[in-house]
Amino acid sequence: MTTLIESNEHKSLREAVAAFAKTHPHTTNAEDNTRLWQAAAKLGYIGVNLPEAYGGGGAGITELSLVLEELGAAGNPLLMMIVSPAICGTVIARFGTEEQKREWLPPLADGTRLMAFGITEPDAGSNSHRITTTARRDAATGDWILTGRKVFVSGVDIADATLIVGRTETVSTKEGRTGNLKPCLFIVPRDAPGFERRAIDMELNAAERQFELTLDDVRLPADALVGDEDAGLLQLFAGLNPERVMTAAFGIGMGRYALSRALEYARERTVWKTPIGAHQAIAHPLAQAHIDLELARLMMQKAAHLYDAGDDVGAGEAANMAKYAAGEACVKAVDQAVHTLGGNGLTREYGLARLITASRVARIAPVSREMILNYVSHQTLGLPKSY
Numbered sequence: 470m471t472t473l474i475e476s477n478e479h480k481s482l483r484e485a486v487a488a489f490a491k492t493h494p495h496t497t498n499a500e501d502n503t504r505l506w507q508a509a510a511k512l513g514y515i516g517v518n519l520p521e522a523y524g525g526g527g528a529g530i531t532e533l534s535l536v537l538e539e540l541g542a543a544g545n546p547l548l549m550m551i552v553s554p555a556i557c558g559t560v561i562a563r564f565g566t567e568e569q570k571r572e573w574l575p576p577l578a579d580g581t582r583l584m585a586f587g588i589t590e591p592d593a594g595s596n597s598h599r600i601t602t603t604a605r606r607d608a609a610t611g612d613w614i615l616t617g618r619k620v621f622v623s624g625v626d627i628a629d630a631t632l633i634v635g636r637t638e639t640v641s642t643k644e645g646r647t648g649n650l651k652p653c654l655f656i657v658p659r660d661a662p663g664f665e666r667r668a669i670d671m672e673l674n675a676a677e678r679q680f681e682l683t684l685d686d687v688r689l690p691a692d693a694l695v696g697d698e699d700a701g702l703l704q705l706f707a708g709l710n711p712e713r714v715m716t717a718a719f720g721i722g723m724g725r726y727a728l729s730r731a732l733e734y735a736r737e738r739t740v741w742k743t744p745i746g747a748h749q750a751i752a753h754p755l756a757q758a759h760i761d762l763e764l765a766r767l768m769m770q771k772a773a774h775l776y777d778a779g780d781d782v783g784a785g786e787a788a789n790m791a792k793y794a795a796g797e798a799c800v801k802a803v804d805q806a807v808h809t810l811g812g813n814g815l816t817r818e819y820g821l822a823r824l825i826t827a828s829r830v831a832r833i834a835p836v837s838r839e840m841i842l843n844y845v846s847h848q849t850l851g852l853p854k855s856y
Contacts, residue, residue: 473767479535486514486539495544495726495820502676503627505545509536510580515550518711519558523574529777530555530711534718534769541722542729544820548677549624551715553577556708557584557632560654564696564704569656576629584656585628586708587619587682589835602635602684604653611691615655619682621834625666626678630658633684634705637698652705654695663687673830674823706785710776712835713788717769717795720831724762724795724802727824731755731806734813745809754805761798768794786849793841796832803828 475483489512493505509515518533519525526532537550558577561569576582590600602617615635625631633655657664663685671679696704732755735746745751772787803824807814815822832838846852 475770479532482532483535483539485512486536487543489514490540490543490545493543493545497674497676497823499627499676502547505540506547506549507580509540509547510578515554515580516558516574516578518554519574519578520562520570523562523570524578525558525562525574526578529773530559530714531770531773531777533711534714534773537715538718538722538725538766538769541719542725544726546719546722548675548719549583549627551712551719552586552623553583553628555711555715556586559711560632560695560704560708563707564654566692568692569695573630573656582630583624583628585622585625585631586634586712587622587631587657588634588705589619589621591618591620600634600636600652602633604635604637604655607688613655613689613691613693615657615684615687615689617684619684620680621669622666622680622682624677625659625680625682626668628659630656631664631682632695632708633657633682651699653698654704654708655689655693656695657684657687657689657693661687661689673826675827703781706781709835710772710781710784710788713792714769714772714776714784716831716835717765717772717788717791720792720795720799720828721762721766721769723824723828723831724758724799727803727806727821727828728755728758728762730819730821731809734810734819751809755809758798758802758805761794762802765791765794765798786845789836789841789844792831792836793838796838799831800828 489509494501506515513526514536516524517526517528517536518530521527533550533555537547540547554577558574561573573582577584590602592599602615602619604613604615607614615633617635619633622631634652635655636652664687665683665685666680669679669681735751735755736744738745768787768791772784772791775787776784803821807821807825810819810821813819847854
């Protein structure tokens with residue numbers, strides 16, 4: 470299979486991104502993060518998956534996930550790559566009008582504009598069948614009016630607009646809960662009247678902040694709707710499958726970075742005239758962490774290839790599995806790295822302690838490992854649902 474062996478082009482891209490990422494200090498400072506984003510965009514890395522006709526690289530999620538993985542492996546993961554080019558850029562490229570593509574894809578590709586993505590709600594999580602954010606038509610003007618709340622939306626403060634997932638008001642809550650939901654996607658400018666944001670106080674030490682959004686009768690023009698009002702889940706999952714692939718890349722990159730720091734330490738730290746890495750109690754867990762990360766990468770590559778080939782169903786299964794495997798591998802790699810350094814693993818000097826919290830993101834978001842196990846149980850194994 471082509472997913473097992475990387476092409477020479479992919480190897481070259483990986484080497485180039487790795488070399489670029491190492492020239493930037495790993496930091497959680499927002500300004501440094503912005504400079505890194507802009508520098509990566511100038512080299513074509515941010516928009517590598519977007520169509521060439523609109524300023525992108527004309528490649529796919531395979532290449533974009535490779536970029537994010539290598540940035541993360543150098544200690545410079547860019548969380549908004551999961552959101553802006555992977556989710557929002559993909560959805561607009563596949564389903565947007567010509568006007569939407571011309572307005573948004575070029576600046577998303579060159580890094581001059583960003584988009585956030587709002588799906589999660591306080592009472593629904595990311596369960597699209599329980600979304601209560603509604604969109605109704607103004608019969609007199611044709612405008613859309615959005616009302617609802619979203620939580621855990623990344624980077625709203627630096628985004629020019631947010632792609633909001635709502636549902637048409639004509640679908641009742643009861644119908645929505647039985648799976649007859651027709652989610653719709655709307656581009657909401659950051660300065661739209663009635664669109665308010667509140668930063669969530671997180672203990673996560675990251676450059677990108679999390680927000681709660683309130684949409685209080687936000688009036689949008691008719692052309693704010695992305696795609697077909699009746700396309701439903703097809704359009705939504707066009708963004709969610711890349712999100713899972715990219716989250717896997719985020720986790721794998723973070724795990725690789727933690728592992729690399731632990732390996733450096735295990736080679737240099739000497740006890741009783743022997744590097745601690747010579748002891749199997751240190752070496753074997755690190756070797757296992759490496760194996761788990763490599764296995765997760767294979768599934769991630771499979772998912773990305775399936776998505777780029779147009780197999781949305783196959784990509785959905787593989788993307789969920791990849792996200793699960795990467796989340797588990799990332800947490801274990803970070804834990805073992807910190808343990809390898811002992812007390813030094815908790816110091817600011819070595820920069821691993823902050824990853825203890827950050828690594829949980831790959832397990833929790835954008836969908837929990839338990840919900841992925843539900844997906845595999847029902848969709849892959851054909852077992853009955855308990856809900």
